[in-house]
Amino acid sequence: xxxxxxxxxDINTVAAALTKRHYTLxxxxxxxxxxxxxxxxxxxxxxxxxxxxxxxxIGKAKAAGEDxxxxxxxxxxxxxxxxxxxxxxxxxxxxxxxxLQQIPNIPDADxxxxxxxxxxxxxxxxxxxxxxxxxxxxxxxxGTSIGQLDFDVAAKLTGSRFAVMHGKIAQLHRALIQFMLxxxxxxxxxxxxxxxxxxxxxxxxxTGQLPKFEADLFxxxxxxxxxxxxxxxxxxxxxxxxxxxxxxxxAAQMPQRMVxxxxxxxxxxxxxGRDTRGMIRQHQFEKVELVQFVRPDESDGALExxxxxxxxxxxxxxxxxxxxxxxxxxxxFSAVKxxxxxxxxxxxxxxxxxxxxxxxxxxxxxxxKARWRNPDTGKPExxxxxxxxxxxxxxTLIAILENYQQADGSIQIxxxxxxxxxxxxxxx
RNA sequence: GGAGGGGUGGCAGAGUGGUCGAAUGCACCGGUCUUGAAAACCGGCGUGUCGCGAGGCACCCAGGGUUCGAAUCCCUGCCCCUCCGCCA
Numbered sequence: 287x288x289x290x291x292x293x294x295x296d297i298n299t300v301a302a303a304l305t306k307r308h309y310t311l312x313x314x315x316x317x318x319x320x321x322x323x324x325x326x327x328x329x330x331x332x333x334x335x336x337x338x339x340x341x342x343x344i345g346k347a348k349a350a351g352e353d354x355x356x357x358x359x360x361x362x363x364x365x366x367x368x369x370x371x372x373x374x375x376x377x378x379x380x381x382x383x384x385x386l387q388q389i390p391n392i393p394d395a396d397x398x399x400x401x402x403x404x405x406x407x408x409x410x411x412x413x414x415x416x417x418x419x420x421x422x423x424x425x426x427x428x429g430t431s432i433g434q435l436d437f438d439v440a441a442k443l444t445g446s447r448f449a450v451m452h453g454k455i456a457q458l459h460r461a462l463i464q465f466m467l468x469x470x471x472x473x474x475x476x477x478x479x480x481x482x483x484x485x486x487x488x489x490x491x492x493t494g495q496l497p498k499f500e501a502d503l504f505x506x507x508x509x510x511x512x513x514x515x516x517x518x519x520x521x522x523x524x525x526x527x528x529x530x531x532x533x534x535x536x537a538a539q540m541p542q543r544m545v546x547x548x549x550x551x552x553x554x555x556x557x558x559g560r561d562t563r564g565m566i567r568q569h570q571f572e573k574v575e576l577v578q579f580v581r582p583d584e585s586d587g588a589l590e591x592x593x594x595x596x597x598x599x600x601x602x603x604x605x606x607x608x609x610x611x612x613x614x615x616x617x618x619f620s621a622v623k624x625x626x627x628x629x630x631x632x633x634x635x636x637x638x639x640x641x642x643x644x645x646x647x648x649x650x651x652x653x654x655k656a657r658w659r660n661p662d663t664g665k666p667e668x669x670x671x672x673x674x675x676x677x678x679x680x681x682t683l684i685a686i687l688e689n690y691q692q693a694d695g696s697i698q699i700x701x702x703x704x705x706x707x708x709x710x711x712x713x714x
Numbered sequence: 715g716g717a718g719g720g721g722u723g724g725c726a727g728a729g730u731g732g733u734c735g736a737a738u739g740c741a742c743c744g745g746u747c748u749u750g751a752a753a754a755c756c757g758g759c760g761u762g763u764c765g766c767g768a769g770g771c772a773c774c775c776a777g778g779g780u781u782c783g784a785a786u787c788c789c790u791g792c793c794c795c796u797c798c799g800c801c802a
Contacts, residue, residue: 340783
């Protein structure tokens with residue numbers, strides 16, 4: 287959520303900044319609601335003050351043994367006036383909040399102009415795609431031909447967009463998770479954390495998935511009598527970031543860096559027909575997520591640092607990749623700036639997203655009321671959140687299968703992973 | 715699943731209809747004293763919101779209700795604790 291004060295005081299600048307993501311802020315609607323809010327709030331609070339002081343007087347009179355009947359008569363019509371004012375204010379506040387919650391974050395100055403993925407700007411490239419002297423196969427062919435990847439059985443068990451892995455490929459998948467967690471905890475200063483994979487609405491609101499993106503989530507059929515509604519997490523970002531919802535962190539505890547491995551569940555409602563083959567786009571996948579809670583003046587630097595941490599994984603695995611900065615039109619709702627890391631996939635002859643690293647500044651923190659105590663002011667202030675995948679495990683697996691495929695149909699294991707595979711050098 | 719007991723400021727813990735945004739203790743911050751520290755003493759010390767300001771308003775788990783007035787009474791939900799049962 288953006289700062290309501292900023293919108294009130296400088297709505298034109300905010301609206302102009304949002305045009306970079308092709309979002310049109312309804313200035314008229316906002317101002318109309320805001321003006322009503324202001325006068326109604328002043329009126330309501332005046333009535334409340336009146337009620338409070340009269341009630342106090344009644345209390346005093348009663349204590350003094352006086353007759354309070356005349357005082358009660360005086361206060362009679364105040365009550366109904368106040369009730370209607372409060373009700374109007376509540377309704378108005380609710381629509382104002384709704385409007386406010388729908389406004390996306392303001393893109394950073396670094397974010398390039400553009401409408402779609404095609405307008406993202408490449409800023410870096412690492413590694414040289416291997417030249418193959420045999421026909422390149424995709425991960426589906428590679429994995430199924432050795433009987434260790436199975437989409438048909440997965441479809442039987444559940445449905446489309448799921449996978450079953452067997453033997454060495456399943457082990458490789460697990461090895462990747464261990465490897466990533468180890469690197470981030472021992473070399474990059476992250477604290478490992480384990481969290482629930484089912485969250486409530488408040489958590490999803492905090493990170494910005496709700497109310498706008500409910501269609502992308504799996505909602506659990508919970509007891510209709512209960513008011514609680516549960517969802518499967520679309521990313522560990524949700525539970526991990528919400529650890530500090532409604533909390534005030536001591537300055538000495540900053541920055542907080544957490545790494546979390548979790549499954550992710552996405553209904554991918556808007557993507558039918560895209561990447562239907564293989565495990566590029568699944569309803570369930572594993573991810574190692576990096577989350578940082580930092581001082582406001584440190585979030586820009588933290589994003590660069592975190593992106594480096596994710597890149598390190600690709601480099602250690604010797605997978606060629608490039609880094610792009612998302613253009614305004616491709617930027618996610620809550621982010622001010624996002625880098626995507628894209629790994630080389632030989633079968634597609636292109637780079638595909640394997641990590642997304644974003645700075646949210648105080649946008650999520652405001653929704654979550656996640657604060658830190660600024661020692662300079664002594665006051666609680668919103669902190670900044672930064673996160674990114676480090677990395678998406680399923681897609682990393684695909685990248686290894688494809689980039690390390692051999693002419694004989696086997697797959698070489700990247701050197702650094704061999705220790706995590708009991709010394710195994712090759713999958714066949 | 716059954717039976718009880720609870721959710722109050724950073725923590726502990728009073729408060730059961732009025733002058734309570736909330737006693738007290740601890741912690742914390744500032745000061746006095748001290749060569750320095752500790753102790754003692756003095757002062758300060760929740761959050762949000764509206765307002766140029768004085769100040770107002772809201773918040774005692776959450777949402778409703780009763781009342782002139784609710785931390786306090788009623789209803790619903792959530793969460794925690796204890797005991798029994800079941801269980802990886």
